[in-house]
Amino acid sequence: MKPAAFAYLAPTTLAEALEMIDRIGDDGKILAGGQSLVPAMNFRLARPGTLVDINGVAGLSGISGDSARGISIGALTRHAAFHTPPFSGPLADLLAKVVRNIAHYPIRQRGTFGGSLSHADPASEWCLVTATLGATLHIASLTGTREVAAADFFRGTFTTALQPSEILVRIDLPPLGAGWGTGFYEFSRRKGDFALAMALTALRIEGGTIREARLGVGGVADRALRLAKTEAFLVGQPAHAETFAAAAAMAQDSIDVSEDIHAGADYRRDLLGTVIRRALAEAAA
Amino acid sequence: MVSVSLTVNGKAVTREVEDRTLLVGFLRETLGLTGTHVGCDTSQCGACVVHVDGVAVKSCTMLAAQADGCAVLTIEGLAQGDQLHPVQAAFREHHGLQCGFCTPGMIMAAVDIIRRHGPGIDETTIRHELEGNICRCTGYHNIVKAVKAAAEQSGGMAEAAE
Numbered sequence: 001m002k003p004a005a006f007a008y009l010a011p012t013t014l015a016e017a018l019e020m021i022d023r024i025g026d027d028g029k030i031l032a033g034g035q036s037l038v039p040a041m042n043f044r045l046a047r048p049g050t051l052v053d054i055n056g057v058a059g060l061s062g063i064s065g066d067s068a069r070g071i072s073i074g075a076l077t078r079h080a081a082f083h084t085p086p087f088s089g090p091l092a093d094l095l096a097k098v099v100r101n102i103a104h105y106p107i108r109q110r111g112t113f114g115g116s117l118s119h120a121d122p123a124s125e126w127c128l129v130t131a132t133l134g135a136t137l138h139i140a141s142l143t144g145t146r147e148v149a150a151a152d153f154f155r156g157t158f159t160t161a162l163q164p165s166e167i168l169v170r171i172d173l174p175p176l177g178a179g180w181g182t183g184f185y186e187f188s189r190r191k192g193d194f195a196l197a198m199a200l201t202a203l204r205i206e207g208g209t210i211r212e213a214r215l216g217v218g219g220v221a222d223r224a225l226r227l228a229k230t231e232a233f234l235v236g237q238p239a240h241a242e243t244f245a246a247a248a249a250m251a252q253d254s255i256d257v258s259e260d261i262h263a264g265a266d267y268r269r270d271l272l273g274t275v276i277r278r279a280l281a282e283a284a285a
Numbered sequence: 286m287v288s289v290s291l292t293v294n295g296k297a298v299t300r301e302v303e304d305r306t307l308l309v310g311f312l313r314e315t316l317g318l319t320g321t322h323v324g325c326d327t328s329q330c331g332a333c334v335v336h337v338d339g340v341a342v343k344s345c346t347m348l349a350a351q352a353d354g355c356a357v358l359t360i361e362g363l364a365q366g367d368q369l370h371p372v373q374a375a376f377r378e379h380h381g382l383q384c385g386f387c388t389p390g391m392i393m394a395a396v397d398i399i400r401r402h403g404p405g406i407d408e409t410t411i412r413h414e415l416e417g418n419i420c421r422c423t424g425y426h427n428i429v430k431a432v433k434a435a436a437e438q439s440g441g442m443a444e445a446a447e
Contacts, residue, residue: 002326008287008304008350038346039327104417106341107328191416
């Protein structure tokens with residue numbers, strides 16, 4: 001047996017699931033796609049006493065809305081649902097681009113959008129999407145539902161605002177309608193590996209001038225970072241390579257990049273500049 | 286203990302297993318279907334790929350309990366008696382294996398890839414689609430050739446095998 005022993009519970013309603021996790025407290029873990037949790041359990045890095053499997057809970061998956069109005073994503077929606085989003089426009093194009101960088105096809109059939117956010121890996125693509133676009137997260141508990149902005153949700157590596165008695169149930173992404181261009185660039189050593197650096201951006205350009213900008217980076221710090229100062233710098237600038245280089249330099253100066261076995265700080269800072277320039281150029285193309 | 290009822294390669298099975306039983310452990314140890322391999326325990330290597338309700342997944346990160354009520358297809362379920370599945374035959378024909386450890390996962394992934402992309406799939410797409418399957422003999426060249434050949438001569442055979 002690979003994982004340590006645990007009790008398995010499979011609620012079929014949200015109320016039942018919330019009652020279970022409230023009762024179990026710290027010793028329990030919610031099982032969604034299991035593509036990070038189960039490997040951690042196989043290595044016994046995680047040893048929850050009880051697993052509450054929410055895959056059978058009705059009403060937690062699905063995507064509604066469109067690029068012009070913004071979308072709602074059920075927390076249990078699989079990554080694979082974004083291979084061909086059920087809507088069109090810039091937001092759909094961006095999510096379809098991003099999803100191809102999440103692990104591999106069989107993993108994307110199991111892993112979920114909400115699970116990825118709740119796990120809060122610093123190199124998670126969906127964490128970067130929600131942080132950069134300013135998503136609103138809907139979190140349920142026995143006492144009701146609260147809304148948390150993505151900016152307040154991520155607290156650090158594998159750490160979020162979620163309490164043991166809470167379940168992330170829905171994520172709202174704001175509109176990215178006509179006139180926006182999007183860019184995403186990720187660098188990893190092998191396809192499907194965790195990003196050593198990645199950048200995500202959306203630009204609204206009129207007559208060659210940037211009118212609105214969203215820019216965020218992931219894999220370079222303890223959480224995905226939205227670069228508000230660099231966004232402010234981009235607005236009003238001409239959409240060309242010199243602007244993008246200046247924006248990249250600004251981000252490189254402002255972020256205290258992380259260092260680990262996969263990449264030293266200098267190398268990662270260099271990558272950071274490259275991924276930002278490439279993402280911005282793609283959004284402007 | 287948890288009771289799990291599912292169909293494996295078309296046969297209905299019901300077993301009582303420990304809650305912590307992984308699907309791959311259920312297949313290999315409970316049912317004795319050792320064709321599905323365990324390489325990494327972390328969903329990275331793809332040796333454990335099986336189909337659950339027609340979709341390729343990694344069985345080392347799914348619990349047996351989660352497959353309750355599902356239809357599971359493993360490498361043992363592909364051949365019709367002595368008649369190899371066309372993807373298996375193509376792997377033999379094009380020498381798409383050396384040590385064979387990754388082969389069951391490669392073939393199960395390939396059957397799903399061909400089902401989704403059809404006979405016209407190109408080499409680049411095959412290589413991208415096989416990103417989740419690692420061959421440590423570095424035999425990708427012949428594996429890709431085998432998948433392409435199987436796709437070309439198929440034209441819908443993968444659906445029939447499901």
